[in-house]
Amino acid sequence: MKSLMMTAAIAGLLLWSAAVPLRLAAQAPSAGTAAPKPAPRMADGHPDLSGVWWRGSDIGGRGFAPGGGAPGGGRPAQPPPFFSSFYQPSAIAHAKTLSDKDDPTVHCTPTAFGTLNVSLFDVGAVGQIVQTPKFVVMLTETYHGFQIIPFDGRPHRDNVPPSNRGDAVGRWDGDTFVVDKNNFTDTTWISAEGRVSYHSDALHIVERYRRLDANTLEIEATLEDPKVLTKPWVVPKQTLQLAPFDQIMELSCSSSDTQSQKDAAPPQNSEKN
Amino acid sequence: MKARLFAVFTSVLIALGTGVQAWAHHSFAAEYDLKHPITVHGVIAQVRLENPHSWFVVDVKDPATGKVDRWSFEAGTPSGMIRNGYRPGVIKAGDEVTIKGFQSKDSDVRGMLRELVTADGHVYGLFGPQENR
Numbered sequence: 001m002k003s004l005m006m007t008a009a010i011a012g013l014l015l016w017s018a019a020v021p022l023r024l025a026a027q028a029p030s031a032g033t034a035a036p037k038p039a040p041r042m043a044d045g046h047p048d049l050s051g052v053w054w055r056g057s058d059i060g061g062r063g064f065a066p067g068g069g070a071p072g073g074g075r076p077a078q079p080p081p082f083f084s085s086f087y088q089p090s091a092i093a094h095a096k097t098l099s100d101k102d103d104p105t106v107h108c109t110p111t112a113f114g115t116l117n118v119s120l121f122d123v124g125a126v127g128q129i130v131q132t133p134k135f136v137v138m139l140t141e142t143y144h145g146f147q148i149i150p151f152d153g154r155p156h157r158d159n160v161p162p163s164n165r166g167d168a169v170g171r172w173d174g175d176t177f178v179v180d181k182n183n184f185t186d187t188t189w190i191s192a193e194g195r196v197s198y199h200s201d202a203l204h205i206v207e208r209y210r211r212l213d214a215n216t217l218e219i220e221a222t223l224e225d226p227k228v229l230t231k232p233w234v235v236p237k238q239t240l241q242l243a244p245f246d247q248i249m250e251l252s253c254s255s256s257d258t259q260s261q262k263d264a265a266p267p268q269n270s271e272k273n
Numbered sequence: 274m275k276a277r278l279f280a281v282f283t284s285v286l287i288a289l290g291t292g293v294q295a296w297a298h299h300s301f302a303a304e305y306d307l308k309h310p311i312t313v314h315g316v317i318a319q320v321r322l323e324n325p326h327s328w329f330v331v332d333v334k335d336p337a338t339g340k341v342d343r344w345s346f347e348a349g350t351p352s353g354m355i356r357n358g359y360r361p362g363v364i365k366a367g368d369e370v371t372i373k374g375f376q377s378k379d380s381d382v383r384g385m386l387r388e389l390v391t392a393d394g395h396v397y398g399l400f401g402p403q404e405n406r
Binding site for chain 2: 249252
């Protein structure tokens with residue numbers, strides 16, 4: 001049963017991957033469509049990354065394009081490599097002792113990266129960036145999370161404990177905002193979905209954000225973890241769209257909430273007990 | 274268990290887009306019997322549009338015996354449902370609905386919502402309205 005479901009899930013992922021170019025192509029502006037406005041800029045001249053970013057709709061919504069990436073990329077011959085594709089032999093052996101039941105997100109713990117390979121989303125599919133002259137703040141709807149990224153040249157903090165989302169500092173490389181994250185706990189996974197993707201406390205993530213125009217944000221990321229990986233995982237490029245609203249919502253998750261919901265849905269009808 | 278489903282609900286749809294195959298996620302199967310589809314027809318007793326997941330509670334009357342069972346169907350995240358066009362209050366207590374879903378493994382009156390159809394024919398899925406999809 002379990003293997004059947006796993007197979008179905010993997011098949012679904014393949015279907016999803018295969019459908020991405022078609023979906024994105026369908027969303028591409030047709031000839032004659034006005035070119036998007038250029039990326040807005042802050043007073044300091046840097047691009048302003050502020051906005052709510054998503055794939056074009058929410059999960060389950062019309063036109064939801066989960067895969068991201070560039071249009072017209074063609075159908076992939078096989079699923080792209082994932083973090084665990086580069087596990088060292090010892091990590092592969094450890095991963096075999098884990099299953100979907102060990103996924104930390106089942107206890108509402110965030111991922112270290114994100115299910116859609118977009119840290120701004122974490123487990124969900126929408127996130128908001130707020131940029132100030134000193135910080136880029138990334139707000140994640142799912143789990144109601146945030147990450148504050150200073151870009152004034154300061155180094156990583158050496159006086160904070162390891163965290164689920166890591167310690168982040170930023171810098172500008174031309175018009176590209178480069179985020180460097182370290183000091184992660186070793187108790188989260190890279191992704192949710194029950195997909196085994198544990199990592200060590202040596203996890204190091206570098207992300208590059210570029211606002212191509214007013215409506216488009218391009219993200220690249222590289223994850224390295226010398227304790228468990230044979231080489232860094234270079235994440236496929238992601239392309240997000242500016243959402244037509246300027247506030248995310250709260251999507252909280254806690255054991256008490258979920259228990260309350262369970263209590264409200266009794267396991268048996270009283271007449272049957 | 275329900276905490277688990279929060280992540281799973283999200284990831285299922287993320288991984289598989291909006292396809293029916295979404296129901297086949299391996300972790301989802303831990304909670305609901307995907308080989309046991311169910312259909313009930315009844316009257317909404319309560320709609321809980323809340324985090325992390327929404328619930329539709331419906332009273333289902335056995336036409337033969339007159340006995341009423343109160344069922345609970347788990348749906349998607351409120352933010353996702355609302356963003357997809359669901360409006361709080363559009364489905365309310367007293368509304369007649371038909372719900373298709375999958376049976377819980379540990380309850381005979383609980384399920385995962387796959388499709389909710391109102392008396393006037395509006396169709397809702399796990400994450401809200403399904404019209405014009």
